[in-house]
Amino acid sequence: xxxxxxxxxxxxxxxxxxxxxxxxxxxxxxxxxxELSEYLAKKMPKVGGLCLQAESEVSAINMVxxxxxxxERAFTSSSxxxxxxxxxxxxxxxxxxxxxxxxxxxxxxxxxxxxxxxxSDYLQATKALGHGDMHFIVLAPAYVQEIATLMGEAFxxxxxxxxxxxLLADGALGQMMEPVDFTAKKExxxxxxxxxxxxxxxxxxxxxxxxxxxxxxxxxxxxxDRYERYKTIEENEVQYDExxxxxxxxxxxxxxxxxxxxxxxxxxxxxxxxxAGLFRPITLxxxxxxxxxxxxxxxxxxxxxxxxxxxxVDDVKVATNCRKPVEFFGRTGGVIxxxxxxLAKIEEMNGGAN
Amino acid sequence: xxxxxxxxxxxxxxxxGAGKTNVAVNLxxxxxxxxxxxxxxxxxxxxPYFRTADNAKELREKGIRCIIPQYxxxxxxxxxxxxxxxxVFHGDDFSVIDVGGDDGAIALSxxxxxxxxSGYEMLYVYNACRPLTAELDExxxxxxxxEAMSRLKVGYIINNTNLGEETTAETVKKGEEICKAxxxxxxxxxxxxxxxxxxxxxxxxxxxPMDNATKQLF
Numbered sequence: 001x002x003x004x005x006x007x008x009x010x011x012x013x014x015x016x017x018x019x020x021x022x023x024x025x026x027x028x029x030x031x032x033x034x035e036l037s038e039y040l041a042k043k044m045p046k047v048g049g050l051c052l053q054a055e056s057e058v059s060a061i062n063m064v065x066x067x068x069x070x071x072e073r074a075f076t077s078s079s080x081x082x083x084x085x086x087x088x089x090x091x092x093x094x095x096x097x098x099x100x101x102x103x104x105x106x107x108x109x110x111x112x113x114x115x116x117x118x119x120s121d122y123l124q125a126t127k128a129l130g131h132g133d134m135h136f137i138v139l140a141p142a143y144v145q146e147i148a149t150l151m152g153e154a155f156x157x158x159x160x161x162x163x164x165x166x167l168l169a170d171g172a173l174g175q176m177m178e179p180v181d182f183t184a185k186k187e188x189x190x191x192x193x194x195x196x197x198x199x200x201x202x203x204x205x206x207x208x209x210x211x212x213x214x215x216x217x218x219x220x221x222x223x224x225d226r227y228e229r230y231k232t233i234e235e236n237e238v239q240y241d242e243x244x245x246x247x248x249x250x251x252x253x254x255x256x257x258x259x260x261x262x263x264x265x266x267x268x269x270x271x272x273x274x275x276a277g278l279f280r281p282i283t284l285x286x287x288x289x290x291x292x293x294x295x296x297x298x299x300x301x302x303x304x305x306x307x308x309x310x311x312x313v314d315d316v317k318v319a320t321n322c323r324k325p326v327e328f329f330g331r332t333g334g335v336i337x338x339x340x341x342x343l344a345k346i347e348e349m350n351g352g353a354n
Numbered sequence: 355x356x357x358x359x360x361x362x363x364x365x366x367x368x369x370x371g372a373g374k375t376n377v378a379v380n381l382x383x384x385x386x387x388x389x390x391x392x393x394x395x396x397x398x399x400x401x402p403y404f405r406t407a408d409n410a411k412e413l414r415e416k417g418i419r420c421i422i423p424q425y426x427x428x429x430x431x432x433x434x435x436x437x438x439x440x441x442v443f444h445g446d447d448f449s450v451i452d453v454g455g456d457d458g459a460i461a462l463s464x465x466x467x468x469x470x471x472s473g474y475e476m477l478y479v480y481n482a483c484r485p486l487t488a489e490l491d492e493x494x495x496x497x498x499x500x501e502a503m504s505r506l507k508v509g510y511i512i513n514n515t516n517l518g519e520e521t522t523a524e525t526v527k528k529g530e531e532i533c534k535a536x537x538x539x540x541x542x543x544x545x546x547x548x549x550x551x552x553x554x555x556x557x558x559x560x561x562x563p564m565d566n567a568t569k570q571l572f
Contacts, residue, residue: 004483004520005485006481006483006484006516006518007371007485011485031402039486043486115402116403171403175402175404176404176571177371178518179483179517179518257571260571260572261571339572
């Protein structure tokens, strides 16, 4: 596959994982990400890998835990309700300082919700997928091409910081087809997995992978050490994108597929003489706080656009210290906002239609 | 193209993402424009988004009867085929049947005898830019798998090779070469290319005029 291919987002997740050297996938089917399992079921055997349909999501995430404990790259994928089921496993993986990659192709919620695209797992992904003091890296692609890059990056980041990395997509991105090439990603020097429980061959002590710490002092120190690592991640791994923000008065903040819809609205607003711009966080954790704070010195108002009820609004307010008003427009339950709806909101914020 | 299709029931099959729905919708519109009484049936039981149902309004406005599963584009995750589908085998409508990719062709097999007694043409839509079917061997396997799954025979091969808006003449020609080789290998005749009108400067004939029927989000 040297030249460009026309691929579904879900297929690209699978192909990019294989290209990142991942040979183990454990999952359980759920709309709208099942094409990923199907792709890997066909492709993994051809590259000597394993694609296994577990008996449940809980089982799949624990297989990922075991596989990563042995030092192998493994990942799992699901959609919203299935991700909730995985939360216990994710907390155990963090408690064991293991790398892993988790993909969430979001659909409407809560509960069984619906099968159409949504972004209503933002808070779950960025604040608390599982119990305990913790963070993990959350990457939000907006293009099928970007899925290819970020999926490769996810495995590297996971190994580098011994943390789960979540690729947070949505049903629309998973299902849509766009041209994609698997260009070389950022080269990173990765540490050797000296902690892996993969056989000591009488050459070293046993490696034990565990998340149980009976002594509070030891557990506290372990958490403190982990938060030192989080600090490094926040300093080094923030990614974002900007569009026409230089002279923007109204700045949209949106991620994933919604950012692309918002971009169309920004272009339409510019044609009407409204100085609109777009700030797109690519890493949802670490959040681009400094960059938004700097932007809040320049713009007059922020408009958060999401496919949920406004889950990112507070992050923008905190990042900008509420320096400027933050308004919200969103659709939820599987409804995708249109560029026209977003434009209408921009016009309203600009003091009515021009 | 229409004069090559001897039967009134046209089945559009192919691998995932080959562009079946686009070909089906455009073929239905083209036949209607040529004065035919047209029915389009969505038999896709595998794909939850981007379906014939997205175009139902436009199709109905053009007088085309749409047989669409109730669950299509709703939040109901239970694929089913409406009983109304059987009406395709009665009457004399030019009927275009949009089938799900790969394994989705299994939905056809239950109607094998009905298709055979009514007569049908099954068109295999191919896109060389899609993974898992880009090579000739893979394309042949996919065609044979669909025949086995559907218990029907492919009558023609259509080259719908494209990279969306990035399609070039080379893209189409690459697919055409594979389709011709596939035709030689399988004995299934090659019908021609389908190319979007929006892709400028291609200078390649499209067997039916093609507008992009895929729902645009932005």
